[in-house]
Amino acid sequence: MKKLMILGLVALGFASCSKETLSYAERDTALNLLRANKWYDVVKYNDVNGANTSDTLVGDKTTEYIEFRANDFAYIMQSDKNFGPAIPYSMPEKQVLIFDGVTYQIEQSLIGGLKQFSGTSTTNGKTDKIVFKRR
Numbered sequence: 001m002k003k004l005m006i007l008g009l010v011a012l013g014f015a016s017c018s019k020e021t022l023s024y025a026e027r028d029t030a031l032n033l034l035r036a037n038k039w040y041d042v043v044k045y046n047d048v049n050g051a052n053t054s055d056t057l058v059g060d061k062t063t064e065y066i067e068f069r070a071n072d073f074a075y076i077m078q079s080d081k082n083f084g085p086a087i088p089y090s091m092p093e094k095q096v097l098i099f100d101g102v103t104y105q106i107e108q109s110l111i112g113g114l115k116q117f118s119g120t121s122t123t124n125g126k127t128d129k130i131v132f133k134r135r
Contacts, residue, residue: 027094030110034091038065038077041133048126059133066132074099104130 041059045052057076058066063084064077073086090098095106097119104119116133 027091030094030106031091033110033114034097035068035070037134038067039132040065040135041131042066043131045129045131046126047129057130099130102128102130104128 039058042057044055044057046054057063062079064079066074066076068074068089072088072090074089075083075086078084087100089100092098094110097104097106102121104121106117106119108114108117110117116131118129118131121128
């Protein structure tokens, strides 16, 4: 009888959580995983009307890693052991990352401890893709 009552209380607890509350919990989990550890390779790919280019933001001879901090800014550690300028970021939803003013749709779920993730932004015939990798 006790087990049945406990099971009922647990079910009532889950039922009382709104969909919005669960969505925020998932977003917070994804945001915490983004902030955990450092990202050692970050490459931004651009496709403008079929012309492809890439830019290594982190992982070349001048940069070591990027870290996302709780103050809503990301910082790139330069090879001279100084941080570069603060880069604003936010994650309004679990699959959306706004990084340096560009809104990316995250293609993988950060929940589950991925070693890499990517996001895509498409506007006016221009597609930007950014790929973050851990080691």
